[in-house]
Amino acid sequence: MSACMATITGLPGPHEGTHRLIAADEWLHPSEQLGRNSTQFSILEHAKWLCEMAPTYWSTTPATLSAVISVIKLKGLTAPRISQIMTMAHVVEPALRERARKVFGGASIRDRYSCEEVGPIAFQCPESDDYYHVAVANVIVEIVDDAGMPTTEGTSGNVLVTGLHQWASPAIRYDLGDIATGHSHCPGCGATVPALSKLLGRKYFLVNEGSGSVRHVRLLAEHWLACGPVREHRVVQTGLQSFRIEVVMDHAMTPSEGLAMQAMLKRVVGSEFTFGLMQLEAISWPAGAKRQEFVGLVP
Template sequence: MITPETASPRSAVAGIEWPAIAAPVGASLLALQFQLDRSQWWSPERLLENQLQQLKKLIEHAVKKTDWYAADPVWREIANQQHPLTQDQLSTLPILQRRDLQNQLPALTATNLPKAHGQLIELATSGSTGTPLKGWETELNQFFWGGFTLRNHLWHNHNFDGKFAAIRTRVGRQTLPNWGPAVSAAFTTGPAVTLGIDTPIGEQAAWLADQQPDYLISHASNLKALAHYSINYKTRLESLNAVISFGERPADGLDDLIGTAWGARFEDIYSAEELGTIALQCPDQPQNYHVMAEHLLVELLDTHGKRCQPGAAGRVVVTALHNFAMPLIRYELGDYARLGSQCTCGRGLPVLTEILGRARNMITLPDGSQHWPSFPAELWLAVAPIRQFQLEQRKLDEITAHYLLDRPLTRVEEKELAARLTDSLRFPGTIVFRQHTRPLSQAGRKFEDFVSRL
């Protein structure tokens, strides 16, 4: 078993195993980890000071090299000021909306890049809400993404000697010699196997049983379906140590479900395709997510645009500090999260205690008030063997419950489930039911268990 504590870096020099002399990319990854290992313990004030220094450099570049920022006198003034950027100034800067990125991509794309940032790489999101997004990043920015992937492995003490399985979009069924460049450039790893997420759940379960991986990464909704399948059909994954979700808000109780299905621990990564890893679960206090503050400046803003205080939920606004190809400064992601106090682990990295999802995931009551809905899987599984469940609100006084089941619910089951839902949701309206015999989600799209169409 080769854990991060016992692993030696991969040496690129023949005959030299220890101390290792890494290849350039591996050496850079190790150098980055050396810095990250120290900066995670900095005070919040020191982290913010360094973030603002880097942001000032990004703004200067953006004003010189993009039409979007050059056209606005607010950005030009910041770029030209001689004194450091302050947090109060940051709070007054314009918010970049998703529609701006969709409609003004040429204006937001830099006309020239520093040579050391490498080549342009095209970004394309899956469009979880039906609107795909395109953009650009640099090789250097992608290097930082890899650095935080490696940090996650190091934080959670993953066994580099194990087999890593990924069920996701944009991959096929294949076997790879290692875990990918984010890890293998610096360390020797075991093999990796991949499978497309559009593979039927039964085939996924059979594939996993054949592969017997040590680690599995996939979208939360896919992991939930797999766990239910494994419980129902007694699929055994003897070697599985950890299950990692990304790209979606995990449903309530998913960690317990995974423990029941496979006896594995659950880890979640808060990420976005245009930004990379936003926050990782704390290795010491897993109820907390630590923002990757060395790469992203994350703000949580209330309905008035003011910074949230610990305990409050707000809109997630992110600045990508190192993507000079397409500067995303105060980019409103469309998510909501809850801000936490400094973690008791001692790390100074900002804390999110809850990833709430998008505004379209909020329930609206007949009086116009809103809150985040809660309806854990055990609530509906206690009524019928439903394989997939989604709530959709189109009216203030009515919610449609879509369910995947081979047969319709009986009237007794509908009555019982409606009572459970109205109580759990704190919703005084009507619940109507609609049966489906095919999966509710589309391949390549994030699954949302509650969707508001109001």
């Protein structure tokens, strides 16, 4: 079966059957979409459904995309040929773009940077994977240092946003907790529009190393799946030298799987830290579409 557009996100909400048919909208999407709730099914079920539907376009989060790719490769599924994958809600790593191209027959990722408070913030440059054009009709973006002062051109800093259409509850110089680099124009295509690059995402994805320095960490789905059938995970830094590791698995964690996770975390996060493993039936995620799968100590 072939579909034009499929979505696997937190919206739509829970539904009956394998997916929900979303009617065409002349302003938002001119054709019908197959909408599937991301939390209602396992990653393996998502992967099998995607292979069966074989959509031309797919909208999802980078975390779900990475996990589906890993499962398709591990289970030997026949991946569909997808033209374009539209992502939101998390940082897109260059390695994920390459994996998507290889697995889905040359699929390109078109990412957008947004938040629940103001909506779209920036859209990926049409000629470069490295830069994002600020949605100037919707938001004002400032990049500032820790003292709240504007950073120089091409320097990373904290992202502040001012929404231009939130009349009832204005968001003015709202600190998203994100880190990015600002540009007066787009170096990728030359467009004379403010641009962003090096979107590291939430500061909570930074490991506090205790010496005043921080380090960005990215744990991918394949890191976990190489250790065991991990369906969900959350890594929480509870102290300068310690982390709490929450995992949801398809069966009770075996001693060898626990040792594999410890070794993986020592390798990816740091050998100087201790990791306390906790297997849960479900992780208590905060309300909202974004899942903070790595929560570090705020510097």
